[in-house]
Amino acid sequence: DNKKAFTYMKIFITKKIPQKGIDLLQSAGHEITIHESARPLSEKELIEASQQCNYVLNGGMQNFDAHFFENCPNLKALSLMSVGYDNVDISAATQHGIPVSNTPGILSGATADVAFLLMLAVSRKAFFNHKRILQGKWEGFDPTENLGIELNNKTLGIYGLGRIGFELARKARAAYNMEIIYYNRSRNKEAERVLGAKYVHFDELLRRSDVLSIHAALTAETKSRFDKNAFARMKNSAILVNTARGGLVNEFDLTAALQAGELWGAGLDVTNPEPMRPDNPLLGMDNVCILPHIGSATVETRDNMALMAANNLLAAIRGEKMPQIINE
Numbered sequence: 001d002n003k004k005a006f007t008y009m010k011i012f013i014t015k016k017i018p019q020k021g022i023d024l025l026q027s028a029g030h031e032i033t034i035h036e037s038a039r040p041l042s043e044k045e046l047i048e049a050s051q052q053c054n055y056v057l058n059g060g061m062q063n064f065d066a067h068f069f070e071n072c073p074n075l076k077a078l079s080l081m082s083v084g085y086d087n088v089d090i091s092a093a094t095q096h097g098i099p100v101s102n103t104p105g106i107l108s109g110a111t112a113d114v115a116f117l118l119m120l121a122v123s124r125k126a127f128f129n130h131k132r133i134l135q136g137k138w139e140g141f142d143p144t145e146n147l148g149i150e151l152n153n154k155t156l157g158i159y160g161l162g163r164i165g166f167e168l169a170r171k172a173r174a175a176y177n178m179e180i181i182y183y184n185r186s187r188n189k190e191a192e193r194v195l196g197a198k199y200v201h202f203d204e205l206l207r208r209s210d211v212l213s214i215h216a217a218l219t220a221e222t223k224s225r226f227d228k229n230a231f232a233r234m235k236n237s238a239i240l241v242n243t244a245r246g247g248l249v250n251e252f253d254l255t256a257a258l259q260a261g262e263l264w265g266a267g268l269d270v271t272n273p274e275p276m277r278p279d280n281p282l283l284g285m286d287n288v289c290i291l292p293h294i295g296s297a298t299v300e301t302r303d304n305m306a307l308m309a310a311n312n313l314l315a316a317i318r319g320e321k322m323p324q325i326i327n328e
């Protein structure tokens with residue numbers, strides 16, 4: 001008899017994820033524990049819960065540092081329901097022999113949509129004007145007030161031209177015939193061929209962009225890359241958009257640059273820290289639009305992310321390579 005006894009694996013899910021992902025894991029017969037509360041787990045709680053399990057699916061913004069991997073000897077794999085993995089010490093995971101996977105590709109369209117939304121919203125001061133109505137300050141049509149700037153034929157600079165940056169560039173070219181320039185670790189030949197994107201140095205990206213949209217991962221190298229020196233080199237009429245990670249932007253410097261009129265405005269879907277405190281001065285500015293990290297937050301995309309994260313975990317459980325493994 002060569003039938004192997006089926007072993008139930010224990011899976012810990014760090015935050016409630018779309019039901020499709022949970023159903024998929026459950027249909028494979030594994031035992032699942034979910035941290036249902038909206039409150040993130042403390043470091044201690046995360047370790048304690050993960051120690052009881054062999055597999056972890058991260059649905060939230062938890063940090064997995066070297067201390068975590070040292071303290072979870074039974075852990076076999078970690079599946080992230082996110083494309084970003086700046087919250088994981090990948091080299092520590094690798095040292096402990098733990099494969100880690102993410103959810104690239106499927107969220108690029110949704111995230112680029114939010115970058116597009118912010119670019120347009122800032123250019124037309126949409127959030128500010130909405131606030132004026134709520135505050136009873138809409139006194140009637142005015143031919144000289146509330147003027148925005150147009151995006152047609154302007155230059156879109158992309159910092160980090162990967163999948164999400166490509167999607168934004170594609171939409172911006174189609175909608176506004178924007179010229180695409182980009183800075184990246186390596187050349188993106190497809191974007192150059194399909195979109196006519198032009199590779200430039202960081203300094204040129206800063207100087208020439210009418211809209212500068214950030215799509216790079218947060219790493220030691222990109223941390224606070226957008227600081228006062230960067231803002232000083234940008235056009236006073238430029239719009240900064242960030243849908244990547246808050247840590248790429250020095251928010252203190254951004255606030256000062258906006259106050260000094262060194263930029264036209266900023267649109268942020270990510271902040272540092274998250275959540276942003278409601279008394280943050282950026283929230284009160286006319287030329288700033290802020291969203292609460294909703295880049296991938298559509299029904300379709302979140303379902304796909306949950307399924308991809310579950311499938312990665314199931315592959316690891318079957319002893320196969322996780323399809324979206326980060327640390328091969």
Ligand code: DGY
Nearest residue numbers: 081082083084107296
């Ligand atoms: C991602 O996928 O990285 C999103 O920012 C959610 O974490």
